[in-house]
Amino acid sequence: MAVKLHAGTLSCSTTLVPLLLSAVLAMPVSAAGFDVHLMDSAGDGLANAAVVVRTLDAEPDRPDSPRVRIDQIDRAFVPAAITIPVGTEVMFPNKDDIRHHVYSFSEAKTFELPLYTGMPARPVHFPQAGIVTIACNIHDWMLGHIYVVDTPWHGLSDEGGRWESPSLPAGRYRVEVWHHGLSDGRMTLHEGELAAGERLKLDSTLEIQSGPSPRRAPRPGRRGYR
Numbered sequence: 001m002a003v004k005l006h007a008g009t010l011s012c013s014t015t016l017v018p019l020l021l022s023a024v025l026a027m028p029v030s031a032a033g034f035d036v037h038l039m040d041s042a043g044d045g046l047a048n049a050a051v052v053v054r055t056l057d058a059e060p061d062r063p064d065s066p067r068v069r070i071d072q073i074d075r076a077f078v079p080a081a082i083t084i085p086v087g088t089e090v091m092f093p094n095k096d097d098i099r100h101h102v103y104s105f106s107e108a109k110t111f112e113l114p115l116y117t118g119m120p121a122r123p124v125h126f127p128q129a130g131i132v133t134i135a136c137n138i139h140d141w142m143l144g145h146i147y148v149v150d151t152p153w154h155g156l157s158d159e160g161g162r163w164e165s166p167s168l169p170a171g172r173y174r175v176e177v178w179h180h181g182l183s184d185g186r187m188t189l190h191e192g193e194l195a196a197g198e199r200l201k202l203d204s205t206l207e208i209q210s211g212p213s214p215r216r217a218p219r220p221g222r223r224g225y226r
């Protein structure tokens, strides 16, 4: 936060300036940002949609590129969706006692981890922004979505369709939603100025073409694959 003191407006003794300054710095600062609420066309909260906030003023600092993991547990990807910054490495540990064959044919990242158990030898690097759909060659119902974003401010909507941005500096922003079920994969929720201390509520209803969550594994015994 920038604290500006204009010397010309201070008519008091200069000995008071340090006191005034500490008083200004101690004032609570309300956190500017966005409170997003997403619903599907049935009016239910839309979970696992990626909310992506970009600054329109200047290049932000490059986001950190942590190493994260997506497990395979009970023949499902856990978690089934994540947002990660460009450059992140993802490990895909197989926690099941059967083999999986994880792959993606998505434009933002094509890769394949042929049949394996346990921990793959190396992580998968995601150097390009976009939506990456992951699947298993053996278990058709296993689907996951990795939203690779090129901004430090991003996250997934919760079960109720809500996401709160971290505290942002005043400025101009574009807020986008990315979801594999949107016709173009993404849409703009909002574009404009955010004032210092302003919390902007963004409510939106989205037309999702496919189910918002990956299909679940069928009950044991229903399928031949193990």
Ligand SMILES: [Cu+2]
Pocket: 075, 099, 100, 101, 136, 137, 138, 139, 142
């Ligand atoms: Cu599998």
